Amino acid sequence: MDDITFAVLGTGGIGRRALEVSQHKDALTPVAACDRHGVAIDSAGLDVDELLEATEGNIDSGPQGEDVATDGGAVAEGDGATASGGVKQHGEGEGVVASAQAHPSEDPIQEIIDHGEAIDAVLLALPNYEHDFIPRTADRFVEGGYSGVLIDVLKRSRVIGMLDERSETLEQAGITFVCGAGATPGLLTGAAALAAQSFVEITDVDIWWGVGLESGYEDNRGTVREDIAHLPEYDLETARSLSEDDIEAIVDDHDGVLEFEDMEHADDVLLERAGVCDAADVTVGGVLDVRNDEKPTTTTVRVTGRTFDGETATNTFQLGDATSMAANVNGPALGYLKAGVRRNRAGEYGVVGPAELMPGF
Amino acid sequence: MDDITFAVLGTGGIGRRALEVSQHKDALTPVAACDRHGVAIDSAGLDVDELLEATEGNIDSGPQGEDVATDGGAVAEGDGATASGGVKQHGEGEGVVASAQAHPSEDPIQEIIDHGEAIDAVLLALPNYEHDFIPRTADRFVEGGYSGVLIDVLKRSRVIGMLDERSETLEQAGITFVCGAGATPGLLTGAAALAAQSFVEITDVDIWWGVGLESGYEDNRGTVREDIAHLPEYDLETARSLSEDDIEAIVDDHDGVLEFEDMEHADDVLLERAGVCDAADVTVGGVLDVRNDEKPTTTTVRVTGRTFDGETATNTFQLGDATSMAANVNGPALGYLKAGVRRNRAGEYGVVGPAELMPGF
Structure with a gap:
């Protein structure tokens, strides 16, 4: 299987850690990361160390990520370095823009969609502002002509229901959406x-x-x-x-x-x-x-x-x-990401849960 | 994913149980089964009940399946109904031929290879007569133009090494060989x-x-x-x-x-x-x-x-x-069989172990 490129939407706790853990994985290259203020894109691979260091204590987690899968399932993946409900700032830019690799953007998600051709998978590490935020983000990727893997680490049944309603559209777009791929349900x-x-x-x-x-x-x-x-x-x-x-x-x-x-x-x-x-x-x-x-x-x-x-x-x-929430979210999420890319490359599209990516009948 | 058809080589303990357990799996149709005396082939699906009933206490396990993966790993999947080292006989035919669906054959494996077009996966539930019996059987499938999944439940490293030597040949043939897919290593x-x-x-x-x-x-x-x-x-x-x-x-x-x-x-x-x-x-x-x-x-x-x-x-x-060896061999073997078929249909060929079929990096 060829190398995999991926983007992270959201550079709060989950996004940051996904970038960090990806450095331990061969054949996985982060090529884009954004928050609501800006975006960093480099098809040759982001400099993760620079990005994490520059934005340390300077990240936008938006409203607390209350819908995010955790080790336990009830408690969100909080980011210990983030103030409640907003952007911590130090240095010049807000959020991800503090990294030399990033630039401010009016519509950072659209910029990532526009580079979708070179991105095998997109990890939606977004705080779920409203229940339909992730599903509406999926809509944007469909509209933007993206075909690849979208993956989230949510845990609420109702979001999965909303994605299911989009199953046919996602299939037609050639998108494989892996939902709930963190610690739990993942x-x-x-x-x-x-x-x-x-x-x-x-x-x-x-x-x-x-x-x-x-x-x-x-x-x-x-x-x-x-x-x-x-x-x-x-x-x-x-x-x-x-x-x-x-x-x-x-x-x-x-x-x-x-x-x-x-x-x-x-x-x-x-x-x-x-x-x-x-x-x-x-x-x-x-x-x-x-x-x-x-x-x-x-x-x-x-x-x-x-x-x-x-x-x-x-x-x-x-x-x-002794395994932290974060460890149990990010490793599996990246594992399911790879499994999703494999499905996608095999022409299997639509909505899929983690358990469906396991061997079995 | 479409339905999967599969064949079983060997109707000893593992083969019989794979047929039995396959009846619990939707979208999995056994279309062929053989032992060294004969073969039953029906592209519409074997009548498993008839086959198992007709051959009960009448099966050929050959030499004891000493190389077969088990729950524990050390002990072969023995079949309690089988005499040591040979064929029990009752009724007219020897082994699988006791089933009305089977006929005697000089070369039952070749007959299955000749029907390979309609067979997505072949479970090699064979006693390992010699260490290279399974690898040599793989050679026969390559020579016969088969492209699909071969899967075994062996446990010995040396057999996996022998398969590895054939990796390129298998790839060229379009065969995905899943090895060691029982309880352990599987x-x-x-x-x-x-x-x-x-x-x-x-x-x-x-x-x-x-x-x-x-x-x-x-x-x-x-x-x-x-x-x-x-x-x-x-x-x-x-x-x-x-x-x-x-x-x-x-x-x-x-x-x-x-x-x-x-x-x-x-x-x-x-x-x-x-x-x-x-x-x-x-x-x-x-x-x-x-x-x-x-x-x-x-x-x-x-x-x-x-x-x-x-x-x-x-x-x-x-x-x-309370889970028996057999339960821990056959369920996983069929699960890996399905995962193997998915890989095969995606164009991924060669030798692959069970752990490689799991999500993960």
């Missing part, structure tokens, strides 16, 4: 799909995550609010109406440790898409500790099924407690 | 490749298997002998010279439980091929209990690495103790 549904292969029928997939977020808490208040909606006493409406003080009080009430059961999470629809099991057989929950960086529980995937010879058993996948 | 190296994605550098992959083989022991004496060569006091030479009584004495000496460390196993070369780690960083061992069907230890893959942010951690994959 890595964990991939593990579930692999573990499912011992069985001819899956009865349960149980995804249980642990996230320790002391140092990232300040940057993730938005998603902590969203998480609270998953607590038994709340729903999306009531959580939305809470004041910051209300939220602090709830966190205090729980001594900083929030436990979630039966979360609405895209893992279920993605496993159903992949033919692993019915969405209803998937349960997702976990524990968030906002007062420790250590994980309060070990992230575990349990796949229970019936073998062809009539036995019932459970295969298990566990992430080491 | 499923377990796949799990290792997935688990590796949290890390930018892998320091250790530790594969540890458990196999309980009371009811399968009689059919697996050949591989128990081979396993003994892995014990510290023996090597391949000395193990080969042991009498049956010697072997029984050794088994008795160990109270039926043989423990293996640092086995020579293809997992290492296959993980290196996939770029996961150096072969030297992979260790394989396990415990075989020939007096219990329960696994003496839980089959576990541990992948230790360094994350991009400098942490060291271990991700873990465990198979449920």
Whole structure:
């Protein structure tokens, strides 16, 4: 397989780390990166060290990336170096423009689309400003004549539904859209799909995550609010109406440790898409500790099924407690990116989830 | 992706179970099966129930399949219904010919090659008569003009080496050869490749298997002998010279439980091929209990690495103790078969290991 070029939309936590981790991958060349202020494009490959160094503490994460897949699934990939809701600035330019490789742009995404011919894959590492921001960005790539891979690390079922509505358009454009390719749903549904292969029928997939977020808490208040909606006493409406003080009080009430059961999470629809099991057989929950960086529980995937010879058993996948959210998002995202490029080059277009990129039936 | 047609060479334990498990898979149609006595071909799809029922207790497993991948890796996929070293017969025909769909053949493999146009993938579920039997069978498919997927469930490094020598020829023929696609190296190296994605550098992959083989022991004496060569006091030479009584004495000496460390196993070369780690960083061992069907230890893959942010951690994959060898061979083998067909249709030819079929860099 030939080398792969990729672009990153968004140079917040996920975008920066994707650039960083890509340096460990042979045959993967970052050729473009943008935020809402500017864009850096170099078809020969960006100088990642310069870009990261120049923009350190100077990045635009926009509204907190509340819809972004994480190790646990509930908490956004916050960027510890970013102030809440805006652009930190030092030096001359705002955001990515602080890099010598970048220039300001009125429409940085369009510039990347215009260079699409030379870009195999685009990682949408964007804070999801509105629920339809990623889907509308996909529309722009279609309109701009892009054909290649688009990949996001979102986790919400509703975004996947919106992408599904665009499936035919994406197919016609020759775009392979890989959705939910971070830690979860990405890595964990991939593990579930692999573990499912011992069985001819899956009865349960149980995804249980642990996230320790002391140092990232300040940057993730938005998603902590969203998480609270998953607590038994709340729903999306009531959580939305809470004041910051209300939220602090709830966190205090729980001594900083929030436990979630039966979360609405895209893992279920993605496993159903992949033919692993019915969405209803998937349960997702976990524990968030906002007062420790250590994980309060070990992230575990349990796949229970019936073998062809009539036995019932459970295969298990566990992430080491010392693996950070970021590590579990970026490695898998780039792995799925490569798998997506392979599909795309083989002429397979449309919307695809991570579990569908695993070997299996 | 369109439907997939496949053939099975060999209707011993693995072949029979692959046919059985394929009935649980949508879009997978078995169109041919053979043993050394005959062949059944039906491009509309074999009647698997009839074939399995007619040949029950009547199958040819040839010499015991001593080179066949297993849940544990050491012990062959024996077929409990098969006498040692030959063909059980009941009814009119020998082996597969007992099925109304089959006919006797002087050269059943050639008949399948001659129908290769309509066969997307061929599962080589053959006892490995000699070390080069599978590679030589691949040669026959090349010579016969076949282009499609060949897939085996072997575990020995030396066979993979022999296939590698044929890599260019296979590429020119348009054949994608997936090697070692059973439980191990197959499923377990796949799990290792997935688990590796949290890390930018892998320091250790530790594969540890458990196999309980009371009811399968009689059919697996050949591989128990081979396993003994892995014990510290023996090597391949000395193990080969042991009498049956010697072997029984050794088994008795160990109270039926043989423990293996640092086995020579293809997992290492296959993980290196996939770029996961150096072969030297992979260790394989396990415990075989020939007096219990329960696994003496839980089959576990541990992948230790360094994350991009400098942490060291271990991700873990465990198979449920109640999953049989057969379940862990056949499901993954068919999954890899499908992944292989996808590669093949995308124009990627040559020799490929299971871990290379996983998403990842």
